[in-house]
Every structure is written in structure tokens, then in C-alpha cells.
Amino acid sequence: MTGILTPSFHASSIHPEVEDLLNKVVGNYIKQKERQKMKPITSDCETLLRQENEELCILKQVLEKKIEELLELQEQYKSREVAMTRSLEESGEKVTQLSDSVALFKSIIPDTKKAIASAEKSIDILENKCQQLEDIISAKDRKIIALADNISSYTRYSDINIEPEIYSSTKERKLWVERCSESEYNLEVQKKYAFRLTSSIALRGNSIH
Incomplete structure (x- = not known):
């Protein structure tokens, strides 16, 4: 059949298997049209077939554009997947560090409790000693006051x-x-x-x- 254009796909960004599949679909469609028109081709038939062929070429271009968009989306998803995987790995490392810190704090809690208990005992002992010193100071103050009173009385009566x-x-x-x-x-x-x-x-x- 002369004058009929057979479309073919040459988009380098399309996967070869997808390109072959599209070419096969278009080729089968054209062959089917040829079998349906076994009569001598008139100028009207040739014009009709040419229009159909052009429509198929336009459809092919639309499909190529859609496939390119899908491939771009696929790349974006892959990039996001890589970023999410990296983020999860970093989060896992942080969780591990946090778990180690928690384990360390738990391990020092008993020693800390013992140190606090020892400090409380020391504070009680010091408070008792302070109370004893206060009692001693109070007793000495009373003695000093009594002695001062005696001295004052002696001085008063010894005045000539x-x-x-x-x-x-x-x-x-x-x-x-x-x-x-x-x-x-x-x-x-x-x-x-x-x-x-x-x-x-x-x-x-x-x-x-």
C-alpha cells in the first residue's frame, strides 16, 4: 500500500520493551485496516487511511509524553525513597544512641541512690553535732552572763x-x-x-x- 505512513517510536527516554509494545500495537492496527480494505484503493480510501495513520502518530506522541511523565515521577519516587531510607537509618542510629544513654542512666541510678542515702546520713550527723555545739554555746553564754553579773555586783559594792x-x-x-x-x-x-x-x-x- 503506497502512501501509508507506518509510525515508529524513537524516544530514547522510553524503556525499549515499552517502545516495542507500542510499535506492535500500532502495526497490528494498520494490518487490520489493510485486511478490511481488500478492494482497490481509491483516492478517498487512501485519504482516509492517511488520516487514520496521522491520528495514530498523534496518539503515539501523546503516549510518549505520558510515559516520559511517568518515568519522571518514578525517578522522583526513587529519590524520595532513598531520602526516606537514609532518614530511617539516621533515626535508627539516634534511637540506638538514646537507648544506650537510657541504659547508662539506669546503671548509675543504684550508685546515685546510695550516694544520696550516705549524704543524708552525713547531714543528720552534722545536724546533731551542730545542736550539741549550740547547747554548749548556750551553757557557756549563761555562765558568762552569771560571771558578768558577779563581777558587776562585786564592782558595785567595792566602789569606795x-x-x-x-x-x-x-x-x-x-x-x-x-x-x-x-x-x-x-x-x-x-x-x-x-x-x-x-x-x-x-x-x-x-x-x-
Whole structure:
């Protein structure tokens, strides 16, 4: 049959098996058309066959484009699969590291508990010692206060300007009687010496008699 174009596929990006399959489908279609038209070919028949052949060529181009798109998608999926596989491997490594860390922490927990218990015992001992020291300091403070009171009392009664409760001699007693008597009219003596109340009362009694 003259004038009939037989399409063939030459897309280098298409898999050879797919290309052969498409060529076979198109060839079978053309042969079927030829068997159906055993009568002499007229110009109208030739034109019709030519149009059908052109339509098949267009269909072939459409199929080639679709196949190329599918191949591109396949490559994208492969790239994503590789990336996901790598990510899973990295995640697996991180999980392994995390598991190792957890195991390490679990292994040191008993030692940590023992150290905490020992520290708590040490703290209790130190607190007891601190309490004992506080008790000792408190007792010493009381002794110091009592000693200070005794010293103050001794100093107060040993002051030569204060009349003692007990005279060391008769001479001292007469001296304080004279001072007390003098203080009745001498303001400076009153300021300088401190007399016991009993001495003042006794002095007044003697003056009345």
C-alpha cells in the first residue's frame, strides 16, 4: 500500500520493551485496516487511511509524553525513597544512641541512690553535732552572763563612794557616819557618796535624841 505512513517510536527516554509494545500495537492496527480494505484503493480510501495513520502518530506522541511523565515521577519516587531510607537509618542510629544513654542512666541510678542515702546520713550527723555545739554555746553564754553579773555586783559594792552593807572596821563605820552627817547640809557630799537607807534613818534617829 503506497502512501501509508507506518509510525515508529524513537524516544530514547522510553524503556525499549515499552517502545516495542507500542510499535506492535500500532502495526497490528494498520494490518487490520489493510485486511478490511481488500478492494482497490481509491483516492478517498487512501485519504482516509492517511488520516487514520496521522491520528495514530498523534496518539503515539501523546503516549510518549505520558510515559516520559511517568518515568519522571518514578525517578522522583526513587529519590524520595532513598531520602526516606537514609532518614530511617539516621533515626535508627539516634534511637540506638538514646537507648544506650537510657541504659547508662539506669546503671548509675543504684550508685546515685546510695550516694544520696550516705549524704543524708552525713547531714543528720552534722545536724546533731551542730545542736550539741549550740547547747554548749548556750551553757557557756549563761555562765558568762552569771560571771558578768558577779563581777558587776562585786564592782558595785567595792566602789569606795558607795556605803558598804558590812563595815570592815569600826573606823570605816565612823567614817561613813561622818559622811552621812555631813551630807545633811553639804550638797557636794550628797553627790559624791551613796548612802544606805538604814544609815540615813539611823542618823536621823540619833539627831532626834
